[in-house]
Amino acid sequence: MSEHSLRYIDNDSFFTRIDALSKLIWVILVILTTFQLTSNLSRVVMLAVVVFVMIILARVPLKTIWQAMPIILIMGTLLFFVHLFTAPSTQIINVLGFSVGKEGFDKGLQYFLRITIMVLASFILIWTTDIRDLMVGLVSIGMPYRYAFTVFMALRFLPVVQQEVDAVKAAHAIRGRASSSPIRHRIRLWQRYMFTVIVNGLRKAENTALAIESRGFGAFPDRTFVKEFHWTKTGIILLILFIVFAIWLIFWEKNLPIL
Amino acid sequence: MSTPVILVINIVILVVLGLVVKTVKSDPTAKGGFNFNYTTSDLVIMAVLGALAGVINTWMGNVWYAANTVSPIYGAALQGTFMWAYILAYFLVRKSGSMLIIGIIEASVEALLGNQAGLSTLGWGISQGIGAEVVMAFCMYTKFGWLALGLAGAGASQFGTVWSFILYGWTSLTDYLIAAPINLISGFIFSGLLGYFLGTMIAKTGLLRATRRGAE
Numbered sequence: 001m002s003e004h005s006l007r008y009i010d011n012d013s014f015f016t017r018i019d020a021l022s023k024l025i026w027v028i029l030v031i032l033t034t035f036q037l038t039s040n041l042s043r044v045v046m047l048a049v050v051v052f053v054m055i056i057l058a059r060v061p062l063k064t065i066w067q068a069m070p071i072i073l074i075m076g077t078l079l080f081f082v083h084l085f086t087a088p089s090t091q092i093i094n095v096l097g098f099s100v101g102k103e104g105f106d107k108g109l110q111y112f113l114r115i116t117i118m119v120l121a122s123f124i125l126i127w128t129t130d131i132r133d134l135m136v137g138l139v140s141i142g143m144p145y146r147y148a149f150t151v152f153m154a155l156r157f158l159p160v161v162q163q164e165v166d167a168v169k170a171a172h173a174i175r176g177r178a179s180s181s182p183i184r185h186r187i188r189l190w191q192r193y194m195f196t197v198i199v200n201g202l203r204k205a206e207n208t209a210l211a212i213e214s215r216g217f218g219a220f221p222d223r224t225f226v227k228e229f230h231w232t233k234t235g236i237i238l239l240i241l242f243i244v245f246a247i248w249l250i251f252w253e254k255n256l257p258i259l
Numbered sequence: 260m261s262t263p264v265i266l267v268i269n270i271v272i273l274v275v276l277g278l279v280v281k282t283v284k285s286d287p288t289a290k291g292g293f294n295f296n297y298t299t300s301d302l303v304i305m306a307v308l309g310a311l312a313g314v315i316n317t318w319m320g321n322v323w324y325a326a327n328t329v330s331p332i333y334g335a336a337l338q339g340t341f342m343w344a345y346i347l348a349y350f351l352v353r354k355s356g357s358m359l360i361i362g363i364i365e366a367s368v369e370a371l372l373g374n375q376a377g378l379s380t381l382g383w384g385i386s387q388g389i390g391a392e393v394v395m396a397f398c399m400y401t402k403f404g405w406l407a408l409g410l411a412g413a414g415a416s417q418f419g420t421v422w423s424f425i426l427y428g429w430t431s432l433t434d435y436l437i438a439a440p441i442n443l444i445s446g447f448i449f450s451g452l453l454g455y456f457l458g459t460m461i462a463k464t465g466l467l468r469a470t471r472r473g474a475e
Contacts, residue, residue, distance in 0.1 A: 006371065006372065006373045027378055031378070031379065068373070071373045071374075071375055072375075074321075074324075074375055075324050075375040075376060078324065078325060079427065083428070087430070107428070110428075111427070111428055115376070115426070118376070118377050118378070118379050119375065119376065119377035119379075120377075121377070121378075122370060122377030122378035122379070123377060125378070126370075126371055131371070146297070146299070146302055147302070147360070149302070150302045150303075150305060150306045150309075150360070150364060151306075151309075151363070151364055151367050153302075153303060153306035153307075154305075154306040154307070154309040154310040154313065154364045154365075154367070154368050155310070155367075155368065155371060157306060157307055157310040158310050158313075158314065158368065158372075160310075161307075161310050161311055161314055162314075194315075195457070195460060197311065198308075198311060198347075198457065198461065199461060199464055199466060201307040201308070201310075201311055202304060202307060202351075202461065202466055203466060204307065205300070205303040205304045205306070205307040206300065206303075206304075206466070208303050209298075209299045209300035209302075209303040209304075210300075212299060212303075213299045213300075217299055218299050
């Protein structure tokens, strides 16, 4: 699973120190701006900015980026090739010695860049933000804390689910499950795994609900947190600078010849 | 093909599904109406299901992305495999908004696990959740049978393609319209019926508290 390359890295970088909400708003702004852009050159500029944030401001280790690269690039690359070969083109251009349709190439590049920018920005948020801080931030701007807690609990349950799957697999193996079997038998086995894991998960959910209710969870409209949320100056400056950059980029590309 | 056109097509489909749901017999035990009064138990159940579905869907997503990139037709057969947890959560919790909430939770888990679409995955969680909610809102959340839940799964599956369209930039309206019935059937079977049957099997275990299906 890819969770090893996609986890919070507490490296005390400039971007890590920014509050979680500013970073979330930044990601949303990046996505919204990317959808507004109409030329590939401006998308490349946006990608360069995102890469700058990732390497210089967030100091994400190159090894981590390398490990996440298949996730980042696979969807964009697929979209690129599909649009390259399916979009109707009237002109032929030469790219690295290959003759390809100009419109198909442009469209493929458009979707490749769009997806890559969005995924990279999302991953920067994951790499630089403790999810607990993000949830506290969302509660501070009005999200009911019980719902924020639900998302947080789902993430907390992930390793439990993995352990449960391993335990069910081991239980089946002890009872003499064949190590290699026809595909139909394997599907039936997975059905059994799935049902057992769901039932065990729900049993844990009932117990967990009882435990947290008995501690007074949900009794009051507000709750306190160990770490309170505070907007950071650097976060607000980042947002202002990015908004100025995005407006400039949108106006700048309007004066460009069609790329 | 533009986003407003796709939206209109999908709203019409949801309205038709909703009108069909209205003709289905209501559950005599259902209170119905818009009830957002979630208990802690409801929220934890949705968290667990969201985590499970997030893990499974992240894996399924890899297959679906490859198929869907080429054309909506290829991805349509698998489109319905992502929403079984929405239907199961609704079956267990029986409150309005539960399908949208679990959609957001499940999509958040997917995004954090390394879904190839990053935070854009939330777009599917929200659109699919809204699709299922709109269908069930037509019957004021009073129906929990296989047909009603199948149609909610179909609605979720179809409405999710709005976000797919925005992300993928499909150009052929013909392909999109050919894919629509495949999406609906896929959602009906893999989300609606699967969610319903999982729910009834869980109810038989007697696991759930008296407030829910297991005690009936």
